[in-house]
Amino acid sequence: MATIAVLGAGKIGEALLSGLLHAGRKPEELLFTERHPERSAELTGRYGIAGVDVSEAAKRADVLIVAVKPQDIEPVLDELAPLVGPGSLVVSLCAGLPTALYERRLPEGTPVVRVMPNTPMLVNEAMSAVSPGRHATPEHIRVVEELLSSVGKVLEVPESQQDAVTALSGSGPAYFFFLVEAMIDAGILLGLPRAVAEQLIVQSAVGAAKMLAESAEHPVILREAVTSPAGTTINAIRELEKHGVRAALLAAIEAARDRSVELGKAHEED
Ligand SMILES: NC(=O)C1=CN([C@@H]2O[C@H](COP(=O)(O)OP(=O)(O)OC[C@H]3O[C@@H](n4cnc5c(N)ncnc54)[C@H](OP(=O)(O)O)[C@@H]3O)[C@@H](O)[C@H]2O)C=CC1
Numbered sequence: 439m440a441t442i443a444v445l446g447a448g449k450i451g452e453a454l455l456s457g458l459l460h461a462g463r464k465p466e467e468l469l470f471t472e473r474h475p476e477r478s479a480e481l482t483g484r485y486g487i488a489g490v491d492v493s494e495a496a497k498r499a500d501v502l503i504v505a506v507k508p509q510d511i512e513p514v515l516d517e518l519a520p521l522v523g524p525g526s527l528v529v530s531l532c533a534g535l536p537t538a539l540y541e542r543r544l545p546e547g548t549p550v551v552r553v554m555p556n557t558p559m560l561v562n563e564a565m566s567a568v569s570p571g572r573h574a575t576p577e578h579i580r581v582v583e584e585l586l587s588s589v590g591k592v593l594e595v596p597e598s599q600q601d602a603v604t605a606l607s608g609s610g611p612a613y614f615f616f617l618v619e620a621m622i623d624a625g626i627l628l629g630l631p632r633a634v635a636e637q638l639i640v641q642s643a644v645g646a647a648k649m650l651a652e653s654a655e656h657p658v659i660l661r662e663a664v665t666s667p668a669g670t671t672i673n674a675i676r677e678l679e680k681h682g683v684r685a686a687l688l689a690a691i692e693a694a695r696d697r698s699v700e701l702g703k704a705h706e707e708d
């Protein structure tokens with residue numbers, strides 16, 4: 439089994455490590471780097487995975503997965519440059535950062551794969567989109583897809599689509615959590631105890647997600663099946679349309695896409 443090192447084990451890095459353990463990887467096959475010793479000790483205590491420095495990670499790992507904030511990429515590239523080359527495999531999870539940035543800053547021929555995952559990898563239900571850089575071969579993509587398919591679904595997309603993917607599925611879980619949070623508040627408004635409202639909405643979300651994933655029906659058909667003539671649901675739908683919820687989602691996701699583009703542009707002058 440390949441050894442995998444996660445550089446920057448924050449929220450998504452930890453989700454990946456935890457998901458890989460859940461999927462049957464052994465702690466010895468995993469490594470991480472973290473800049474704060476307390477965070478490193480916390481993760482080793484929780485998962486039994488060793489925290490190492492970048493040079494140790496580059497020496498021992500077959501796959502180096504960069505999971506720092508895009509704003510923190512510069513020192514990571516400086517540290518990686520003398521340690522990697524054509525025989526390495528660098529995977530970037532960073533929103534907005536193009537493979538061309540890595541290719542410019544790392545030795546000629548270093549294979550880089552850009553990935554946009556999401557946090558449901560914690561429960562083996564991630565959606566990850568992968569795009570090869572200039573020096574990544576189909577074999578590199580196969581290795582990355584195999585790794586990610588152990589924690590969810592994987593799709594290959596052209597890199598030009600990665601900013602849109604980031605806005606849709608990278609950030610997507612946050613939109614659903616936001617919606618659930620607001621719906622629970624509606625239950626409170628209607629006088630239900632919070633625990634009851636939570637159970638009603640979370641199970642409705644799980645059921646709806648399962649129907650979306652498992653039935654061949656379009657979401658419109660599934661929604662229409664809930665919307666009885668002169669019933670309750672259509673009254674709610676009228677309010678959602680009146681308040682521009684559809685337009686708000688289009689604008690929100692477009693704004694997320696724009697931010698992803700901007701994060702990449704911040705490094706264009708390197
Ligand atoms: N969160 C998500 O749902 C998703 C995030 N991503 C991408 O993943 C990346 C990380 O995001 P997220 O996990 O949310 O952010 P976090 O800030 O939670 O995680 C980044 C981690 O990297 C650490 N770090 C920073 N610099 C270094 C360094 N030089 N060496 C080692 N560790 C370092 C940070 O430490 P410190 O706390 O000190 O800053 C932090 O623990 C981003 O690029 C984001 O775009 C992609 C898909 C989904």
Ligand SMILES: O=C(O)[C@@H]1CCC=N1
Pocket residue numbers: 533604608609
């Ligand atoms: O909010 C962010 O920038 C990251 C990228 C996608 C999800 N979280």
